[in-house]
Amino acid sequence: MEARAEELRRRLAALGFDDVRFAATAALTDEGLPAWLAAGLQADMQWMERTAEKRLQPDAVLPGARSIIMLGVNYGPARPTGGSVQWARYALHDDYHDTVKPGLVAAGRALEEIYGVKGEDYRYYVDTGPVLERSWAARAGVGFVGKNAMLISRRYGNWLLLAAILARVELPPDPPIRKKFEIRNSKFENAPGLLCGKCTRCLDACPTNAFPRPGVVDARRCISYQTIENKGVIPRALRAGIGAHVYGCDVCLEVCPWNRFAQAGRRMLLTVRDEIGxxxxxxxxxxxxxxxxxxxxxxxxxxxxxxxxxxxxxxxxxxxxxxxxxxxxxxxxxxxxxxxxxxxxxxxxxxxxxxxxxxxxxxxxxxxxxxxxxxxx
Ligand code: B12
Ligand code: SF4
Ligand code: SF4
Structure with a gap:
């Protein structure tokens, strides 16, 4: 079983996925989502409410799913952005939903070949499905959840896009990151800030005070939500804080000291569009x-x-x-x-x-x- 799993990992890495890790699909004990929704922090993203149950329970997305394969795509920048117009770094590429998809199709084929399963035995998503991608990535040890709510990789910092494959295949689960001398004082599985220590840079730097608590983003105040998801008038009180951010916001990612380990991405599943910047x-x-x-x-x-x-x-x-x-x-x-x-x-x-x-x-x-x-x- 281990040999087949390692072959799968190797083949997926060769397709352009920079991290490939496995988790077993028990329901998540992540209470962040219900609390987030109950507080109305999702703004008008009603689709988050409609799919909340599924997001915590993979079996409701793919009945009989045994494992979840978490994939990371490193979009670590070759050079810094900035200037009078600022764009979220991921946006300076062709849409990753489109460019990562062929990689997922090929990954599915690898799964079929190695495990002898059929197309109906797995389902893949890249930001497109009812899957709490960061929580699963944390459980599989792709990284830890920072106080900025991001899934932070020890190899790639904050610059990792996530994708997931739910499968009716038993894969040996990879361990989550644990602190050396961890005191588990939280009943929450992925409680934010595991490797943040006393740092609060992201919380302090957010231009619109969008963090009511460490690890919790109030989408109503987040520049990313306002400039991308909000289709109407942007609240006047937030406009000054938006500064030069014309599409999305990376401030709480940029300031994170974990980015010192970031490396420029291979970009096998991404196409750079520098001319937009x-x-x-x-x-x-x-x-x-x-x-x-x-x-x-x-x-x-x-x-x-x-x-x-x-x-x-x-x-x-x-x-x-x-x-x-x-x-x-x-x-x-x-x-x-x-x-x-x-x-x-x-x-x-x-x-x-x-x-x-x-x-x-x-x-x-x-x-x-x-x-x-x-x-x-
Ligand atoms: C909705 C959404 C948004 C919303 C809401 C953001 C948010 N923080 O939830 C908006 C539009 C604001 C947004 C913005 C951005 N997003 Co977005 N977004 C999503 C989406 C579709 C769902 C996220 C979600 O479920 N949110 C609900 C909250 C509750 O969950 P969460 O933060 O993901 O989960 C954590 C908490 O529950 C916490 N937690 C667990 N237990 C407990 C217990 C307690 C008590 C507490 C307090 C918390 C807690 O840990 C969980 C695990 O990480 C995901 C894709 C997906 N399907 O997962 C992408 C995703 C999270 N986004 C992504 C990106 C890149 C961004 C931006 C950087 C884009 C940009 N540059 O503008 C910003 C970053 C803002 C930020 N700091 O979070 C990436 C993140 C990759 C990564 N390495 O983390 C994802 C995974 C998409 C992808 N496939 O790559 N996003
Ligand atoms: S993306 Fe920008 S506005 Fe949103 S929480 Fe991070 S720093 Fe604040
Ligand atoms: S900036 Fe500091 S507090 Fe925020 S996620 Fe990074 S290490 Fe954690």
């Missing part, structure tokens, strides 16, 4: 729907759609202090899409261009935009 704020504000579709084709950024990205770019422009962006923002304050107008009006006012909006204000009818004009900052 090179776009200037002025270029983003000039985007048309056609150019948006062409530039962001194949990337995860297409998920926020044209209006969502323009909304985010207006906030970044408002925070930039760069008054040379005012003419572009005034044009956007007259855009057909109200969502863009709301945020453009905010940005113009934040840059002190109030007077430039007078004629537009007179003709405005949409309630959300009028509210923006009326708001006191």
């Amino acid at each position: 090179a776009l200037t704020l002025a270029e983003l504000l000039e985007l048309t729907p056609e150019r948006f579709a062409a530039v962001f084709k194949g990337t995860p950024i297409k998920r926020v759609k044209f209006a969502g990205l323009l909304r985010n770019a207006c906030i970044v422009a408002g925070n930039s202090g760069d008054r040379s962006l005012l003419p572009a923002l005034v044009r956007l304050a007259a855009h057909d899409v109200a969502l863009i107008r709301v945020h453009a009006v905010w940005a113009v006012r934040r840059l002190g261009g109030d007077a430039m909006l007078a004629s537009l204000r007179a003709g405005e009818k949409d309630a959300s935009v009028l509210e923006e004009y009326a708001a006191a900052d």
Whole structure:
């Protein structure tokens, strides 16, 4: 059994998975999820509530599942990002949901060949299914859960994307990470902060105070949620904190000292799109729907759609202090899409261009935009 499991591990690693570890599928005793949902920290991600039971119980996802194969894909950066527009690092690639999938298909074939199972005997996911990926990765020893809620690898730091294969195959479970002199004072299996010690860098650095407790993210306050998942108006109180983050946020990942062990990824299952990181704020504000579709084709950024990205770019422009962006923002304050107008009006006012909006204000009818004009900052 061990020999077959090691052959499977070798074949999956050769496909481009940077970490391959196994866990046995008993139900998780992870109480983080129910508490998180009960407190409403999921914002409007109702799909998290609908699938909560399944997330804790793999048998409800694949009846008869015996093991879960946790896979890590290292996207460790070759060079630092930063500047006047900041993107989540994972977004500067083709959409990993698409590029990791062929690896999972091939991994399934390896499982079939080595264990003689059929396609119906396993199910794979990369961020796409009702699987608490970080908890399973912690149980399989891929890493530990940090106070920033991330699954942190001792080999790759915070730069590891996760994928999972549930299978009706018995694999020898790998041990979770344990501290040398661990005092198990928590009834929770993956309680956050195992190897954080006294460090609180991530909690202190979060620009929007999104951590009510170590290891717990309030999605309503998280820049990643607001700039990616929220399809509507971004709460005014959070806009200044969004700073230069135009899509996603890596602040609580970047500051983590465990990244000192990170190595640049092999990227066998990823395709780098560096040209996106090179776009200037002025270029983003000039985007048309056609150019948006062409530039962001194949990337995860297409998920926020044209209006969502323009909304985010207006906030970044408002925070930039760069008054040379005012003419572009005034044009956007007259855009057909109200969502863009709301945020453009905010940005113009934040840059002190109030007077430039007078004629537009007179003709405005949409309630959300009028509210923006009326708001006191
Ligand atoms: C919903 C979601 C989000 C939401 C909510 C984030 C969150 N912290 O839950 C939003 C949109 C904000 C988000 C943001 C990001 N996400 Co996200 N997200 C997910 C998703 C789909 C579900 C996560 C989930 O179940 N959340 C619910 C909470 C309760 O669970 P959790 O944090 O995962 O689980 C921990 C707690 O339960 C805790 N815990 C256990 N027991 C106990 C007990 C107590 C008392 C407490 C307090 C806690 C606790 O430990 C658990 C194990 O890690 C997963 C994919 C998946 N299917 O798992 C990706 C995933 C977590 N996201 C990922 C990434 C990369 C990000 C971003 C970095 C993207 C970006 N750059 O903008 C940020 C990071 C924000 C952060 N610090 O967490 C990766 C993380 C990889 C990794 N190495 O950890 C995942 C795994 C996707 C993937 N397949 O790679 N995400
Ligand atoms: S991703 Fe950004 S906003 Fe969200 S918790 Fe981390 S630092 Fe805070
Ligand atoms: S920054 Fe510090 S506290 Fe936060 S996850 Fe990393 S080691 Fe833990």
